[in-house]
Amino acid sequence: MTEHPTSHEGRQPLAARPQERTRPRQRDAAVAPAAAATAIPAPAKGSAPAAPDPQAATRREGDRLRFVGAATRRIARGIDLDEIVLGLCRASVPTFSDAILVYLRDPLPVGDERPVNPFVLRLRRSDRLRLTDEETESLSETERLRLPAVDPQADLMPAAELCEVQAGSALAEVLRGVRPVFGDSAAARVALPELLGADRTVPSGHRVILAPLRGRRRVIGAAVFLRGAERPAFEANDLLVAAQLATHTALGIDKAVLYGREAYIADELQRTMLPDSLPQPTGVKLASRYLPAAETARVGGDWYDAIPLPGSRVALVVGDVMGHSMTSAAIMGQLRTTAQTLAGLDLPPQEVLHHLDEQAQRLGSDRMATCLYAVYDPVAHRITVANAGHPPPVLLHLGGRAEVLRVPPGAPIGVGGVDFEAVELDAPAGATLLLYTDGLVESRLRDVWTGIEQLRERLATTARLTGPDHSPPLEALCDDVLDMLGPGDRDDDIALLAARFDGIAPSDVAYWFLEPDESAPGRARRLARRALGRWGLDDLSDSVELLISEVVTNAVRYAERPVTLRLLRTDTLRCEVGDDSPQLPRQRRAKDMDENSRGLFLVNRLARRWGATRLSTGKVVWFEMPVRG
Secondary structure (H helix, E strand, O other): OOOOOOOOHHHOOHHHOOOOOOOOOOOOHHHOHHHHHHHOOOOOOOOOOOOOOHHHHHHHHHHHHHHHHHHHHHHHOOOOHHHHHHHHHHHHOOOOOOEEEEEEEOOOOOOOOOOOOOOEEEEEEEEEOOOOHHHHOOOOHHHHHHOOOOOOOOOOOOOOOEEEOOOOOHHHHHHHHOOOEEOOOHHHHHHHHHHHOOOOOOOOOOEEEEEEEEOOOOEEEEEEEEEOOOOOOOOHHHHHHHHHHHHHHHHHHHHHHHHHHHHHHHHHHHHHHOOOOOOOOOOEEEEEEEEOOEOOEOOOOEEEEEEEOHHHOEEEEEEEEOOOOHHHHHHHHHHHHHHHHHHHOOOOHHHHHHHHHHHHHHHOOOOOEEEEEEEEEOOOOEEEEEEEOOOOOEEEOOOOOEEEOOOOOOOOEOOOOOOOOEEEEEOOOOOEEEEEOHHHOOEOOEOHHHHHHHHHHHHHHHHHHHOOOOOOOHHHHHHHHHHOOOOOOOOOOEEEEEEEEOOOOHHHEEEEEEOOOOOHHHHHHHHHHHHHHHOOOHHHHHHHHHHHHHHHHHHHHHOOOOEEEEEEEOOEEEEEEEEOOOOOOOOOOOOOOOOOOOHHHHHHHHOOEEEEEEEOOEEEEEEEEEOOO
16 A cells, blocks of 8 residues: 555654654645634633633534535545545644544455455554744734644654454444544543554543544544644534544545546556557567546557568557447457457458458447558568558658658448458658557647648658658657647547568568479578578578478478468578468477477477468468577
């Protein structure tokens, strides 16, 4: 359980803490120290009894009502646990009491959860009146006279940090009774030492109110209000004031705990819906950002994804389900999973959107979403884009020119009965593609096309700062793009995906077709050896030739059409073997007398990574080897 920065310091008893010098609190107009004397006035100690004054009694009751109203409003303003407890302390001290201790159950039960045993109270926060000579100089003479006299060195309330409430004890009975009690009552005289600690007592002459904090279903803590000896004693009506403060505080804590649980669930849901980390495909660098619509609406329907594809390609996806609720997040998760499955089948972008549209219709008639699906090929330096009602991407060229790509707008996913088109565009090396959701460019202050133009200008300005020969860093570029949002200029979730196209030079690619016969493995070894020698990677020849021979042999066994062999040299050496058989290879443990089932075992032991992907025309088996130096 975290504590407020000004909470009980170091979790030490108040008696053990060094005296603090603090700045004067900002006083609520209705809870000012000037009202301290009028809020709960009482005859001075030792004065002669005075005749009852009906007008004075009426004024005191009016002051009490105003104090309770201001204090409960201050408590109700808090959202989280620390704010609510702080609101109680600041509202109570010094107007109602000179010091306060707030104990809360540890751990706090949430909703209908059954509390854990044992019943332990932990000192959540302590507060006391601390005014120095310099601080009182700013007050008027009347305010200084009305302030209670407090010795700065006095230990108003020593207290233990933890208290275990034993069943059937006096403290348990007071907490079960719910109503506040005076400290000099028979029950409180036994309960207070149990709460504060066996060797800790209330200083002589001080007055105490012990108020249980009861939430909607159970006691969740206790508050101890204390006044010094020079201050008027608590009256019977002050028990009602303490009860009001305790009730509003306990209900606020209940709400804060429930809100915290919901916020945690929302954060976990959103975190699992979005990728934990982006892949690192060959020839492209990626960066992303996600911002919820508001702190109170942490989940939404925006998502992004980057999915590696066969042939060193990568699919870039960004989408937006209508709304920012749990339902929107759940639908988004289903659509994102569907998109990943379709990408694994290596379908064209327009076909992916078509199947997403069908999936959205199966989820319900009112399930609408926009989506942009792009496939980048680092070898061809081309990108294929299909759009379903989503804002167009922006391409930032190396020289600093930013352009909004002209892609067919398409209809949103879920409309049904529409065709989607794909367009193929150049993706030059050094260029940066920015995919985003409409929350980045549309708000109450501007329409979507105005926002897109502002985004384009912002990207061009950022690129000019890095010069014509250098692309701006991706992470800094994403942060700079989000900085274009002013205060109050965000009404929706924002998903942002940036891709820097590095590409693969033609000189780093070797590609061949092999006839599916017995000579294919030997020819593949010879071709790979020549390519590695040309690239200066002769030290990898033995391992690569062995693995290529095994993979090509397995492909030739089932292929009916020519087998493809491709080598890609980047920071790693990647080998891809494709054939027209859809059956994916599986690693099996070979028996002692088996002649087969050893190829993939070698690949798994010698390669840094390997895998197999099913295509619409067959499959691709690939492996990667580290390039030394």
